[in-house]
Amino acid sequence: MVELNDEELLLRLKNFEDNFLERKTSGDSKDWLKTVVAFANSTPVGYPAVLYIGVKDDGTPEEKPINLDSLQKTFGDKVSEAYPLVYYLTKIVNVSGKQVLAIIVPGSPDRPHFAGQAYIREGSKSVVASRPQFDELIASRNSKANEILKWKGKLITRDFRSPSRIVPSSSAACTVADCNQFYVTFDTPIKESVPLARIEISFDQNAGRLKLEERPV
Numbered sequence: 001m002v003e004l005n006d007e008e009l010l011l012r013l014k015n016f017e018d019n020f021l022e023r024k025t026s027g028d029s030k031d032w033l034k035t036v037v038a039f040a041n042s043t044p045v046g047y048p049a050v051l052y053i054g055v056k057d058d059g060t061p062e063e064k065p066i067n068l069d070s071l072q073k074t075f076g077d078k079v080s081e082a083y084p085l086v087y088y089l090t091k092i093v094n095v096s097g098k099q100v101l102a103i104i105v106p107g108s109p110d111r112p113h114f115a116g117q118a119y120i121r122e123g124s125k126s127v128v129a130s131r132p133q134f135d136e137l138i139a140s141r142n143s144k145a146n147e148i149l150k151w152k153g154k155l156i157t158r159d160f161r162s163p164s165r166i167v168p169s170s171s172a173a174c175t176v177a178d179c180n181q182f183y184v185t186f187d188t189p190i191k192e193s194v195p196l197a198r199i200e201i202s203f204d205q206n207a208g209r210l211k212l213e214e215r216p217v
Contacts (some may be wrong), residue, residue: 002106004048009093009102012050015058018051018204024055026066033078036105037115039125040086043107052093054100061098068092076149083117084110084131112138132178148179148212149203157204157213158186173207184212 004012015021015099022035039049053057053075054066072090079086089104093104116178118137129137139145155173162169175187183194192212204211 002046002048002051003061004091004104006093009091010095011051011145013052013055013095013102015095019043020047021052022050023055023059024054026071028076029074032075033081033115036079036086036088036103037082039105040082040108040113041111041131043105044177045109046105048104050099051103051105053103059095059136061095061100066099068099068101068102076102081116083114083128084134086113088187097168111176118164129206135180136178141181144196144201145184146178148176148184148210151176151210152174152178152196154209155212157207159202159211159213161213161215176210 012021017023020039024032024035032053035051037050044047053071054062056062075090079088086105086108088106091102091104092099116210118134119126120129120133120137121127128170135147140149153175154177158172159173160170160172177185177187177191179185179196181196183195184195184199186192198215198217200213200215202211202213203209
């Protein structure tokens with residue numbers, strides 16, 4: 001992550017609000033979560049956006065004293081509602097003899113993040129999706145991953161295309177262990193993952209099941 005020192009944080013504090021900067025008073029907490037999630041989703045990965053808390057719109061500190069320990073705890077409680085969790089750093093910045101809180105939020109490689117939990121059904125209950133389940137929900141947007149996930153835990157036909165005419169192509173039955181937008185994992189004696197870019201989807205009419213044709217490297 002690109003780091004910001006105290007001098008850079010002070011310079012940014014006076015800038016106009018843009019894609020990478022927002023200012024809030026300590027009492028204006030309703031948009032903290034939304035701002036942090038938006039920074040994580042929109043900022044280039046690793047580049048730091050900053051939310052300043054305890055300042056007015058013009059960048060000057062609030063007149064009333066702020067309990068920074070309490071403020072950081074309140075902030076942490078609110079941002080913990082993001083899903084998946086958003087990584088951030090807090091720094092205390094001295095401005096004209098007063099202290100304000102700088103929340104540094106780098107663009108996240110784990111995006112998208114949401115301002116709340118993702119829920120799924122387990123039997124008769126609605127429960128918070130685990131991280132693997134959440135990743136599976138995201139992967140389902142990919143039409144190829146979505147089709148493969150329909151066969152998760154089921155037997156499919158896996159075809160291996162030979163790169164030469166001398167060695168014939170081969171076929172085998174195996175189980176789909178998992179799939180995301182990047183790779184599919186097969187449940188063979190030893191689990192094996194293959195990039196989705198090398199997989200083509202078909203259907204084994206004789207066996208009545210999905211067929212995945214795997215191109216050679």
